[in-house]
Amino acid sequence: MNHSSRSSSLSSGSSSPAASTTHSQGSEDGEWLYQLACVETFMPLAEDVTPVDENTCDSPEHPVARINYSPNFSFIYGVYRSLRGQLDYAPMLPASGEPCGSGELPPVIHTIRTSAARWFLLLAFALRQCTSNYTVWKDRRDVLMSPAVLAQATRDALPALSVPAAILSSTASEAECRAALRQMHKKQKKLRRTSQHWLPARADIVWEGRLSPWRAVHWELTAVGCFTRLYHKNFQVWHHRRELLTYALRQSPSHVRCSEDAAAASRKPAQQREGGSPLVPIMASEAIFSDYLCRHAGLDFAAVDERPTLRTVLCDEDGKNYHAWLHLSWYLHTFSFLLTPPSLEDLKEHERVVTAVIANNGLCFTPHPNWVTASESAAPMALCPTLPPSPLTNELQFTAQLIHQDSHNNSAWCHRLALLKEALLRRLWRELCWGDSTNDFGGPLTNENWQRTVRVVCAVELDYAMQWLYVDPTNEAAYTHARSVAFLFHTLATRQYVWAAEHASAEGSEELEHYLVEAPLLTPVALARSELRADAGAGTVSPSTQLMNLLRDRQRRVPWSTYVGTFALVRQMQRVLHTAIRPRVTELEEQAARILLSVAERKGSSPGQAPKPKATAALKSLYERSSQYMLDNFHQVDTAQYLACQGMLEEMWLTYMNAAQRRRVQELRPSEAYRKGLRSEWLEPSPWGKPETSVAGPSEQEGCQDAVVLDFLAYEAAALSKAKQLTIADPIRLKYWKHEALNAIYRSYGSPL
Structure with missing residues (x-):
């Protein structure tokens, strides 16, 4: 996705992007990740580094089963182990002003005894070799959260490639020198092209002469967006984004001064004052937050809006991605003006x-x-x-x-x-x-x-x-x-x-x-x-x-x-289930039965022959509208009716009815009465018949005790009737429905609250 697309102010409720846009985005993501797959691009930067083998660190001298790493993986992580020892950490000091976030601040890199730009670029190559490596993701965040190191990690601070030996040699021929020079230019071109995306320019992270946490976070979210979109099932990509946004929020005050236009767009009045100037909550509205970003980072909210990325994943890739849903929930509640x-x-x-x-x-x-x-x-x-x-x-x-x-x-x-x-x-x-x-x-x-x-x-x-x-x-x-x-x-x-x-x-x-x-x-x-x-x-x-x-x-x-x-509304739901959804189920059951019976008859009339085209077309039409799961689960409407009745019975029995009313229920209809079956008069009238009235008559409602008891018994009979129906309609859960029927008969709702 290009910069303008990634920073566009689109709600997560927008329509999904066109197929061509999605294809273009996927192509760009693949190209950026392919740059990191070309390990030879980074090799010239590591000529002075001796890779550290995994066995010399924590692994035993003679492992039981050695992992057969690829040469590229072994090289990148060998250099990574070697350079990681050049880092020293120190506690992070809180920023001036009242922070938005809470909790302890993570440590920052105090000193780095190697090129920060080379280290930052190496981390990108390491992630391409192992996207789920938590330590590498954290190391990348450490660079972004360490201002002194980040200032040295720009693409213009990348070390120059060493001059080939052939050019410095007095014995090399002119042709050898030209060939070595062409090879060096080729390496420089590839490195320059890779660093364009994977290393920030100084302008990407600096605003008005100072390093800006929000600009740094915006750049990183944009850079690693390809990892997020292509490896969206990986928890680390979402955790990385969340930690970066949390870091930037911690560097921001909870209340800010804002322009008159932004203040007018927010319906929340000023809550604090500093030197006579009104301060408003930074999360009061999108306009106020964008105004703060514009004045302090040269950005707007669209630059750090996670919803377009989430929309791409959830709408176009995996609508049930647990990590994406978790990230969306956190993001919406953190930037509360979105709700x-x-x-x-x-x-x-x-x-x-x-x-x-x-x-x-x-x-x-x-x-x-x-x-x-x-x-x-x-x-x-x-x-x-x-x-x-x-x-x-x-x-x-x-x-x-x-x-x-x-x-x-x-x-x-x-x-x-x-x-x-x-x-x-x-x-x-x-x-x-x-x-x-x-x-x-x-x-x-x-x-x-x-x-x-x-x-x-x-x-x-x-x-x-x-x-x-x-x-x-x-x-x-x-x-x-x-x-x-x-x-x-x-x-x-x-x-x-x-x-x-x-x-x-x-x-x-x-x-x-x-x-x-x-x-x-x-x-x-x-x-x-x-x-x-x-x-x-x-x-x-x-x-x-x-x-x-x-x-x-x-x-x-x-x-x-x-x-x-x-x-x-519970009664309204039950009426709709009874008057609309149940007839709809009957209609669909009859349609499916007619089609399946017709297909079976056509198959049986011609043993050994393929089904006729009409039969195949009928089956195709059926399964275009319905899945086999649907055809086997029409009883869900009865399950819904039972669960609604059972929920009301629990509420009445445990939280509303007193001991006298519960005894009256036992007297009018002891559990043994159900052993002979359900009487028709117990099921009429339907307890959800009228919108908001009791099933008890007006004279019975005058005595609250009787009205409560009669309503309870009406719902109890309806629930038991549905549970018995489901022992036949849902044979897979036969034991469950028998248990539910017994609970209704013996009123096993637990101890009254």
């Missing part, structure tokens, strides 16, 4: 639009005909934004692009859920509780509109997952995403009621309020089972037994009609 959510005004407008659509069309699920395929005038609906424009929306669009490429990409689904939960919903939740006037949303939130906004956000995301399930009803990642979003709304809505009551009470517990705000956004059952431990350094919160008891007590004070309403 700035939509403004509160935009979210309110988004809520009004979605609410109007629901008012006109109702809550019925409607599959989009152009969800996956593009129409003549529009892109696929799957690529339409689910939130108003914002940096966070761009990152969600990146996941939508990857899911569109492969809807079973669990990495993209998990990243999408994490963005929604931590970057948007957690910020909304904290803003509601703490009422911070300097929030990312540009305005205050109130109890009246908070739950409506959160519900709309979660409902739109739930619809996104359900649309993918209509396309492929066997997509476990989409089922998990839908269930997680539905229970996430339940968690937030329940916490809101408990927190609001605690906050309004004169006897409320401040400790419980703080815990409700800062604890992970997990359901009460999952939170109790996570067994969190307090970690002051990481800022995590661990609930004490007394605190969990208090939370349970406060949650049980929420009226049943209110509590059951927090499961609104």
Whole structure:
């Protein structure tokens, strides 16, 4: 990739590059790595160095099995061992100003008793021979983090090649001298061409007469980009990039002065003042960070934006690359302005639009005909934004692009859920509780509109997952995403009621309020089972037994009609599974059965003959739409229904129902009653029949005890029915489903919290 492409300000949510651009990038990457594969280019620089063999260092004199290294590998690493002994280290001193990062600074190279440029170039050749060598990567970072050494490691400081002996010899003929001179010029040309990419010019690392950490990091990220793109499964290439960015951040202050234009682009006001001049957080916005880079390094944010490289790897090479996803997650949270959510005004407008659509069309699920395929005038609906424009929306669009490429990409689904939960919903939740006037949303939130906004956000995301399930009803990642979003709304809505009551009470517990705000956004059952431990350094919160008891007590004070309403999106998901996804599964099963039966009949009618073209075409059409995995896993819709029921049962039994209600359940329907089978009246009406109401009748709801018990029994019967169905539909996990059925019968949910 050329310099302008590598430094372009592209979001990770942009469309994938054209095939010609990708091919051009791959060609350039291959050319740069080929330069390092030509070890003879470096050999003239090492004529005065005696390579140190591996056996003379740490290996025994007579190894059991000697590794048969290539001559190039042995030469490069022999020179590397010899020159590495010429380095002396000293502790790094912190830069002036308040650092952005934290932790101990790594040591720097104090003295180097050899050419720094030759050493730096040698490290590039060593990486080409062994890309996963952690020590070489660290040595390369040590040069970049040692200003005095880096200043001597430029291409103009590279030692000159020695003059050939033939030229200095008085007995050599003129032809021999000319041949030696041509050979020397050829070596110089190759070395000059290699050093153009693998050694920095002074202008690459200096700004306004001083070495700039950000310019040095930018140059290195650009230089080793070919390693990153071609060896993207190697952890070291990503660790190297992360360590360099961390180093540059540590050299930067946490608050900076900025230009008026950059300050106006940031919605965060000044938080500190120095000599009367306002200081703003360096990570307040991309404009402020770019302004800082422009004034102190002559760069902008695009120069150190990792997302184009990550996009190339995840979109064009490996969409499930663990190291790339880990690096992306770290990068987005380090440069936090990349996850700035939509403004509160935009979210309110988004809520009004979605609410109007629901008012006109109702809550019925409607599959989009152009969800996956593009129409003549529009892109696929799957690529339409689910939130108003914002940096966070761009990152969600990146996941939508990857899911569109492969809807079973669990990495993209998990990243999408994490963005929604931590970057948007957690910020909304904290803003509601703490009422911070300097929030990312540009305005205050109130109890009246908070739950409506959160519900709309979660409902739109739930619809996104359900649309993918209509396309492929066997997509476990989409089922998990839908269930997680539905229970996430339940968690937030329940916490809101408990927190609001605690906050309004004169006897409320401040400790419980703080815990409700800062604890992970997990359901009460999952939170109790996570067994969190307090970690002051990481800022995590661990609930004490007394605190969990208090939370349970406060949650049980929420009226049943209110509590059951927090499961609104879980019920919505179950209705869609029942009314849309289950019929879709039946339709696909019938289509597959007809095609396979037709092919079998055509094969059987002509023993010994090849299948007829029509039969082959029918099979091809079937497998173009469906994989064998899909044909064997249509039962996933029943699994999703069971898991939703089971999740609600756990929440009700362990965190809401009291001892009297649990005894009433045992009295009305003892476990032995299920041994005779499920009665039809136990399964009617369906517990997810109406949007937000209890399955108990109005008269029964007047007595909260009976309403809770009847709702629990309705979901219990539905869960047991699905578990029994799955013992037949999913024979591979027969033992698992038998175990789940027994858990439902004997109500083995664990001890109440």
